Amino acid sequence: MRAVLRAAHPGPALAVTLAGGLLAVAAGLDALWVALVVAAVFAGQLSIGWSNDLVDLARDRAAHRGDKPLANGQASAALVRGLCAAAVVLCVPLSLACGLVAGAVHLVCVAAGWAYNFGLKSTAWSWAPYAVAFGGLPVFVGRVDGGSGFARWVPVVGALLGVGAHLVNVVPDLDDDAATGVRGLPHRLGARVSVLLACALLATGSVVVVLGAGLDLVLAVVGLVVVAALVVVAATSGGRTAFRAAMAIALVDVLLLAAALR
Secondary structure, rough: HHHHHOOOHHHHHHHEEEHHHHHHOOOOOOOHHHHHHHHHHHHHHHHHHHHHHOOOHHHHHHHHOOOOOOOOOOOOHHHHHHHHHHHHHHHHHHOOOOOEEEHEEEEEHHHHHHHOOHHHHOOOOOOHHHHHHHHHHHHHHHHHOOOOOOOHHHHHHHHHHHHHHHHHHHHHHHHHHHHHHOOOOHHHHHHHHHHHHHHHHHHHHHHHHHHHHHHOOOHHHHHHHHHHHHHHHHHHHHHHHHHHHHHHHHHHHHHHHHHHHH
């Protein structure tokens, strides 16, 4: 069962689900609605994670990916296929129960994840599903129970975080992906340019949060100074150091966003 859960990419799935729950709390939804949002997002993320490994099964085997439970035989493809279908079946009514408009938005976000798995990951448009899904998440939560939504800058920050996360997330797998014919935007740009572009997008997200939310001056200055320092680190170093700097900028963005929406 642990292998089956690993095939669902639990780290990203839980992170996005947590983000949805925090957005629901920030939107002032009561406990029942928060629980419904969390359930819908989690079901959608499970379906995306499992479908990713199912679609990539032959590719992962060819690359001898020992970290992939389906490729190394630790998890049953038939079982994962059934669980993926069940996650989809659950995701649709859970999403629509949040409201027709909200549900439709969330299903578009999930469809974007599936579109990435089924082909866009190998094109120069590999970033687009991340922009749609991460930008659409606050739109979905803001419309739950007929809500009026968050300020317009919030989805912009979500989209910037999503694209930045995509660029950073793919960098460690560039060689394995290249060996099996995957050529998304990060593969075309290369590791160094991908990390620097991610830093630029994530830093822009920091600025949008500060300007859009009107944060406390001290918090805003501290946040932007830390982000600027991390951009310098990423620009003047390479390899894992630059990668970690980009991840740290993403974390600062999340903290600034949480402070803005509390």
